Amino acid sequence: MKSLWNEKVAAKFLDDPLALRVYSSRLLGQEPALVLHGGGNTSVKLTRNNLFGEPEELLYVKGSGWDLATIETAGFAPVRIATLKKMAQLPQLSDIDMVREQRTAMLDPGAPNPSVEAILHAIIPFRYVDHTHADAIVTISNTVDGKQRIHKIYGDKVLIIPYVMPGFILAKEIFRQTQNIDWQQPDGIILLNHGVFTFSDSAEESYEKMLMLVTKAEKYLKAQNTAIKPAPTEAKTDLLKLAAIRKKICEVRETAMLAKMDKSSQALHFANLKNVKSLATRGPLTPDHVIRTKPTPVVFNTDPVADIDNYVDEYTDYFNSHVKDQDLVCLNPAPCWAVWPQYGLISFGRSDNEARIISDIKNHTIRAIQIAEKLGGWQALPKEDIFALEYWELEQAKLKSKKIPKSLQGKVALVTGAAGGIGMACAKALHAAGAAVVALDINPEVANIFSHNDILGLKCDVTNPEAIANALQAVILQFGGLDILVSNAGIFPASMTIEDMNPDAWDKSLNINLSSHQRLLHACTPYLKLGIDPTVIMLASKNVPAPGPGAAAYSVAKAGQTQLARVAALELGTHGIRVNIIHPNAVFDTEIWSTEILTKRAKHYNLSIAEYKTNNILRTEITSQDVANLVCAMVGPVFAKTTGAQVPIDGGNERVI
Numbered sequence: 079m080k081s082l083w084n085e086k087v088a089a090k091f092l093d094d095p096l097a098l099r100v101y102s103s104r105l106l107g108q109e110p111a112l113v114l115h116g117g118g119n120t121s122v123k124l125t126r127n128n129l130f131g132e133p134e135e136l137l138y139v140k141g142s143g144w145d146l147a148t149i150e151t152a153g154f155a156p157v158r159i160a161t162l163k164k165m166a167q168l169p170q171l172s173d174i175d176m177v178r179e180q181r182t183a184m185l186d187p188g189a190p191n192p193s194v195e196a197i198l199h200a201i202i203p204f205r206y207v208d209h210t211h212a213d214a215i216v217t218i219s220n221t222v223d224g225k226q227r228i229h230k231i232y233g234d235k236v237l238i239i240p241y242v243m244p245g246f247i248l249a250k251e252i253f254r255q256t257q258n259i260d261w262q263q264p265d266g267i268i269l270l271n272h273g274v275f276t277f278s279d280s281a282e283e284s285y286e287k288m289l290m291l292v293t294k295a296e297k298y299l300k301a302q303n304t305a306i307k308p309a310p311t312e313a314k315t316d317l318l319k320l321a322a323i324r325k326k327i328c329e330v331r332e333t334a335m336l337a338k339m340d341k342s343s344q345a346l347h348f349a350n351l352k353n354v355k356s357l358a359t360r361g362p363l364t365p366d367h368v369i370r371t372k373p374t375p376v377v378f379n380t381d382p383v384a385d386i387d388n389y390v391d392e393y394t395d396y397f398n399s400h401v402k403d404q405d406l407v408c409l410n411p412a413p414c415w416a417v418w419p420q421y422g423l424i425s426f427g428r429s430d431n432e433a434r435i436i437s438d439i440k441n442h443t444i445r446a447i448q449i450a451e452k453l454g455g456w457q458a459l460p461k462e463d464i465f466a467l468e469y470w471e472l473e474q475a476k477l478k479s480k481k482i483p484k485s486l487q488g489k490v491a492l493v494t495g496a497a498g499g500i501g502m503a504c505a506k507a508l509h510a511a512g513a514a515v516v517a518l519d520i521n522p523e524v525a526n527i528f529s530h531n532d533i534l535g536l537k538c539d540v541t542n543p544e545a546i547a548n549a550l551q552a553v554i555l556q557f558g559g560l561d562i563l564v565s566n567a568g569i570f571p572a573s574m575t576i577e578d579m580n581p582d583a584w585d586k587s588l589n590i591n592l593s594s595h596q597r598l599l600h601a602c603t604p605y606l607k608l609g610i611d612p613t614v615i616m617l618a619s620k621n622v623p624a625p626g627p628g629a630a631a632y633s634v635a636k637a638g639q640t641q642l643a644r645v646a647a648l649e650l651g652t653h654g655i656r657v658n659i660i661h662p663n664a665v666f667d668t669e670i671w672s673t674e675i676l677t678k679r680a681k682h683y684n685l686s687i688a689e690y691k692t693n694n695i696l697r698t699e700i701t702s703q704d705v706a707n708l709v710c711a712m713v714g715p716v717f718a719k720t721t722g723a724q725v726p727i728d729g730g731n732e733r734v735i
Contacts, residue, residue, distance in 0.1 A: 079289040079296065082108065083282055095122050095281075096138055096151055099206065102281045106288065107146025112210040114442065115435045116145050117366060118273070121199040121207045122281075123159065128185065135159040137200050141190025155192040156185040162200035165246075166253045173245045173472050194472065197249035203261050204277035206284040211273040211364050214295035217446040219270040220363065222455045228268055231298050236291065237264045241271040241459060243466055244366075266291050271459050272364055304449040308347035314420045315341075317554040319382065321608040323416070324558035326383045327426050330390055330412040334488030334610045336514055336532075337558025338433045340440075341422040348444040349419050357451065358417050361458025363443045365467040371439055373464045375423075376413035389413050400465040406474060415440050428488050430514050430532035430557070484512030485714050489610065490557040492549075494540050494598065495567030497521040499668030500617060500702045504564050507706035509533050511714070513562065516553045520567075532557075540567050540594040546601045554605065561609040562713045563602050565595045566617040568636075570670050573628035584631045591635030596642055606655050613656040613713045616643040617705070620663030620726065624733035640724065647722035656721040658712050662705050663728035666691050695730025 082105045091098035099122040106112050106120065121139035128134050136156045140146065144153035161183035165171060171179075173194065180192045193199070199207045218227050228238055237259070242251050252267065265287050267275040276287040324337035351357065359374040373396070376389040393411040401408075414436050416424040425440060427433030450456035458464070467473075491508045495501035496517030505517040509530060517524055518538040525535045534556055538549045553560055568591045571583050595616065606612040618640045625633035640659050647657040666676065680690035691699045708727050711717065726734055 079109070079111075079293045081286060081289055083285060088282065095124055095205070096154065098122075098281045099138065099154065100149060100151055102206070102208070102285045103140070103146045103149050105285060106208060106210055107149065110438065110442070111213045112288070112292065113146055114211070114438055115370070116143070117364075118146050118208075118210045119193040119195050119199070120146065120209065121154075121193075121196075123200075123205050124156075126156070126185065134185065136185055137162060137192075137196060139192050139196045139199050141192060143190055153190065155189040155196075157192050157196055157200075158183045158185065159200050162197050166197050166201050166249055171246045173470065174475065176246045177472065194245040195249070197246065198252055198275075201249065201253050201256070202275070202277050204284070205279045206281045207275060207277045208284050208288050209273060209275050210288060210292075211366060212288075212292045212295065213363070213442055213446055214292055214299055215268060215274050216271065216364055217449050218295055218298065218453065219268070220446065220456060220458055221450045221453045222457050224457070225270060227298075227453070228270065231294055232265075232268070232291070234263075235265045236274075237267045239267060239269050241269065241365075241463060243463075243470070244272070245470075245472070272366075299449060299453075302453060304452040306344075306347070306445065306448050308343040310343065311346050311350065313341040313346050313422050315551075315555075316421070317551060318604060318608070320424070320554055321559040321605050323382045323386070323424065324426075325608045325610065326386045327412050328488070328610050330386065331410050333428065333483075334486075334561065335412075335426050335428060335558075336430055336433050336488060336490065338425045338427070338430075338437055339422055339555045339558070340425065340437060341555075344441070344444070345423040346421075348448065349417050349422055351448075354417055354419065357447050357456055358444075360447075360456055361461070361464055363439070363446050363458075365459060365464055367439050367443070368464055368468045369473060370436055371414045371443075372409075373461065373468065374413075375415040375417050375440070377417040378419065382416075382418070386413065396461065396465070400462065401469075404469070406469050409468070424558070426558075428483065429512070434531070484510075486562075486710070487512035489513040489561045489713075490553065490559055491515045491562035491564065491713075492518065492553055492560060492602065493564040493566060494518045494538075496535070497524040497527060499670075500662065500665060500705045501564075501566045502527065503702035503706035504566060504709050505533060507703070507710050508562065508564070508713075511710050514557045516549065516556070518549055518567070540598055541589050543597055543601065546598055550601055550605065559609055560602060560605040561612050563599070563606065563614045564617070564709055564713075565598055565614065565639075567594060568617070571629075571631045574631065575628055576630050579630065587631035587635045588638070591632065592638040592642070595639050599642070599646060603650065603655075606650070607653045609655070611656075611718065612654065613717075614643070614646065614650075614658070615709050615712055616640065616657070616659045617709075618643075618659050618661050618724075620661050620728050620731055620734060622661055622724075623726075624731060644722055651721055656717070658717065658721060659724045660705065660708060660712070661724060661726045661728070661734075662700065663726070663731055663734075664691070664694070665700050665702055665705060667701050692729070694728060695732065695735075698729045700727060700729055 103120040119140040125133050137159050138154040141155040242248050276284050278284040328335045355377040362368050378385045390411040397408045425433045425437040447456045491513045493505045496505045497519035505515045509515045514532040517535045520539050522537045528535050539545045571587045619636040621633040622637050622640045643657050643659045680687045
């Protein structure tokens with residue numbers, strides 16, 4: 079552990095203990111080996127005046143939903159210490175009641191719910207308290223003789239607490255064991271299989287104590303020669319099988335999911351361990367992780383789909399054997415991550431962010447498992463303890479207040495011609511509706527346009543089958559499958575009569591505006607067959623029902639694209655794949671409509687630019703966003719029973735009508 083403490087930065091907060099608490103909390107949160115994605119908690123004790131000007135001792139403790147890496151002052155809940163100390167003396171208290179009582183003891187009702195460890199923070203008699211789930215310490219305690227090893231490393235300089243449930247039970251246990259201790263003696267508290275607490279009246283000292291304790295564990299591991307050295311191995315790739323795995327997970331979860339493939343050397347090394355099934359299914363690194371990852375991953379043998387079915391049966395048995403007489407709702411039985419020998423590891427999530435969180439936890443877990451094995455054997459907590467946390471009453475309460483997901487949450491979309499205009503608008507709109515998006519364009523700038531992890535911009539010439547295949551590989555490895563294809567890429571050739579037609583212009587238009595759509599659809603169809611409510615949108619043109627003179631190269635190609643989509647609707651409907659066509663017209667906020675061209679066209683019709691833009695029956699302007707909104711509607715549930723349709727978006731065109 080390297081100290082990140084900066085005296086100059088910390089000096090800015092010396093007159094504001096809460097701001098200093100934020101600073102040191104972020105230092106802890108920046109180190110993944112200490113806390114991951116909302117894990118850990120910190121606090122500071124302050125005296126503040128209430129509404130009546132009366133001084134009250136308050137515990138500002140990390141609030142629920144906040145992450146130490148990015149926490150702000152608003153993320154700390156102010157709770158009256160006197161109430162918390164009284165709660166510690168109660169003989170028993172349910173965690174639901176504890177959360178309610180903690181909330182009623184808050185000075186600011188608008189603050190987040192206090193951490194479930196608030197009582198424990200309150201009874202530790204120091205201003206600053208830090209709690210992490212340090213990998214090195216938890217790894218050592220997750221061995222057959224973990225308690226003895228922890229004692230050997232720290233001796234009497236830490237208070238060692240065998241695992242008990244977080245919340246009131248843990249606070250009560252530590253309250254009982256510390257009634258007669260000299261709090262100046264221990265450097266911290268180590269909770270076996272859980273984590274570590276440090277404390278001091280100085281924020282810096284509490285932080286440095288945390289690093290000191292973790293560093294001792296790291297040095298111990300190094301001395302035990304526990305380094306992991308993955309041998310270079312080539313990973314297998316089977317994109318269709320990966321898409322089938324994702325589809326099965328979606329079916330079990332009864333919702334669309336993403337599947338992120340990890341083919342790194344570390345992932346492949348773990349997946350190829352001879353005893354990987356035994357190792358991976360002993361339990362999580364810490365009980366807290368079970369909320370994200372379930373107790374174990376699924377380990378594939380020869381038939382991943384059948385293995386997922388077996389996992390579901392085993393999870394159901396696990397629930398039924400532990401539920402007893404409790405009134406509990408069984409969580410979804412699908413695995414959250416998978417071990418695929420010779421291929422790597424897979425993380426599943428409703429969103430890219432959720433899949434990344436699970437992947438991060440998985441990475442720390444597989445490392446800890448292998449280190450613990452070198453220490454004499456990886457041993458997680460008994461299933462009873464894991465179940466107790468997974469089905470904690472506080473977690474069950476969250477099931478009743480789940481947010482309504484976005485309409486396309488968990489879907490995977492591929493959009494072509496996405497570096498500008500309609501394509502870019504479609505990519506952004508699909509993402510806003512919850513989909514993970516791969517945006518293709520021949521313009522290399524597409525790789526830099528989008529700033530979200532779940533919008534992947536790739537340079538791709540859609541007239542090149544090899545380039546399409548490479549792009550599809552990126553789609554499947556990144557997100558696991560394909561549900562939505564928006565075939566939009568195209569060009570608008572210069573106006574030419576048939577008599578004056580340049581053969582190259584004709585061929586180029588057919589190649590890009592027609593043939594490329596066929597090549598793309600051909601390549602995507604096997605994956606769409608494994609998609610979730612799969613659908614294809616072809617962006618054609620008003621020129622199909624109402625062509626104009628001088629636009630033969632464009633109109634014929636778009637008519638062919640429309641006919642291609644109609645045939646595709648007939649062929650793919652038996653596989654549940656919907657194929658529909660949108661005919662935009664006069665979408666002027668695209669690159670082809672420069673001010674010069676707009677001025678010229680408006681003048682040709684004796685109209686102002688504003689009049690030209692709204693020259694339709696509804697007298698309204700059509701934008702790329704309007705087209706994108708229609709695309710989102712047509713790939714969603716409203717059009718779930720529509721295929722082969724041609725829908726205009728043109729404000730009403732007399733020639734079309």
